[in-house]
Amino acid sequence: MFAFSKDSVASAASTILFVLLWSSGAIFSKWGLAHASAFAFLLCRFAIALVALVLLIPVLKLRLPGTRQGVLYAIATGLVLLGAYQIFYILALSLKVTPGVMATVMGVQPILTAVLVERRHSFTRLFGLCLGWQGWCWWCSRASASPACPWPAWPSRCWPCSA
């Protein structure tokens, strides 16, 4: 039934571990952002990640891009996926975009990805994505409106902005 069922158990385990770790980021972000400005927190986080990754290169036998083109492409990807995304996100929040609007906009991403990269548009998949988006918007608007919201001080943590 699920696309990853044919893959090894290890693949399913790493998917579950990824979702758990990424989700735990929401709680730690909220905690940390109460004690630092958003850009200070982000800069320290990037610096820690960079130092750790450099130390991990020999341990994980990571192979850095070997060609000039590969390096440039990696820089471009880092600027867009790690840098621009986080920076635009922080700037939007600083201009008082409401958490519900922010979550609704960010939730379009999987649907836009499907439209852009999948040549054969499966109705079932797009329907499933729209259901997910709807549940997501519903969930986020309820959560941030409710006193039980886990993100009262930083409600936009709804989106996995921990990326």
Next chain:
Amino acid sequence: MAGMAFALLAMLSMTLGSIMQKRISTDPLGTLPVQYAAGMLLCALFVPSQPFHIEHSLSFYVPVLYMGLVVSVLATLLLYRLIARGNLVNVTSLFYLVPAVAAVMDWLIFGNRLALLSVAGMGLIVLGLVFVFRKA
């Protein structure tokens, strides 16, 4: 309104960035140190014009170390491996699960209760993902 434009740009950066990452076929994980160096420089460019303060307490150091090591390194390495090996739409749709899982963790760890309607929203997300992940 500028705020809305930034929200759209954040969404487009995430979408374009993950498509770019998917196109890296040789040693996708090895590009991560280079990517963080680039992302950090971009962030540093904004620092002079933005509020910048840090509380020197455990309440800053514990979360920033957790986010830097566990989320930015470990979880991101897992994400890049999932992107490299799997279907990009399936991987990005996993993000719909994140707020729900975070809230369940919050409930288990801190005892903050979940609203009934939030639970219904979660149900809809899970149902949607069943359709997304179902084999064609």
